[in-house]
Amino acid sequence: MKLIVGLGNPGSEYQNTWHNLGFIVVDQVKQKYAQSDLGFKVQKKFKAEVCEVANADEKIILAKPTTFMNNSGAAVKALATFYKINPADIWIIHDEIDLPLGKIRISHNASAGGHKGVQSIIDEIGSQAFVRFRVGIRPNEPTKIPTEKYVLQKIDQTSKLTLEENLQTVLSAIEVGLATGIAEAMNEFN
Numbered sequence: 001m002k003l004i005v006g007l008g009n010p011g012s013e014y015q016n017t018w019h020n021l022g023f024i025v026v027d028q029v030k031q032k033y034a035q036s037d038l039g040f041k042v043q044k045k046f047k048a049e050v051c052e053v054a055n056a057d058e059k060i061i062l063a064k065p066t067t068f069m070n071n072s073g074a075a076v077k078a079l080a081t082f083y084k085i086n087p088a089d090i091w092i093i094h095d096e097i098d099l100p101l102g103k104i105r106i107s108h109n110a111s112a113g114g115h116k117g118v119q120s121i122i123d124e125i126g127s128q129a130f131v132r133f134r135v136g137i138r139p140n141e142p143t144k145i146p147t148e149k150y151v152l153q154k155i156d157q158t159s160k161l162t163l164e165e166n167l168q169t170v171l172s173a174i175e176v177g178l179a180t181g182i183a184e185a186m187n188e189f190n
Helices: 018-033 069-083 116-125 157-180 182-189
Strands: 002-006 041-043 048-055 058-065 090-100 104-108 131-138
Touching: 002 018, 002 069, 018 048, 018 058, 018 090, 018 131, 018 157, 048 069, 058 069, 069 090, 069 116, 090 104, 090 116, 090 157, 104 157, 104 182, 131 157, 157 182
Parallel strands: 002 058, 002 090, 090 131
Antiparallel strands: 041 048, 048 058, 104 131
């Protein structure tokens, strides 16, 4: 069993912002692997929107925390505890300002690197031994906008095409990870 969590912020004002790329990717994973039209359901005990899908015989729990980005660990801990999921089977998808737009990096057992949502997960589950799919959002042109404001901006039309290609790469990396293991996905996509 895998727990795949997209990080982001709940609420319509945050839809289609850079910081919500995790939610966008998890929605696409749901479309790819869902066996029915069932969607995400808010589950208060998990502090998340949750959907179950499957890949072959493996059950996959998809989640979008409703706790806001910087408190994502509460939802991840609740889900991992309930489903008895080991940290190595927790996959986190999030935006990464340190990577240029169009790039992804898969890491395992890595520090938060300044990402407060990831740090919240490490603090709550007491481990950094989970997998991270980091989706690059750094603009190609230098910007004077502070990072905390940039990540909450709506994704502009110019960046959308690059981002759509990038999201397909992330989906392919997840597919390879599920089929042949995360080490193979890292070798192919890093």
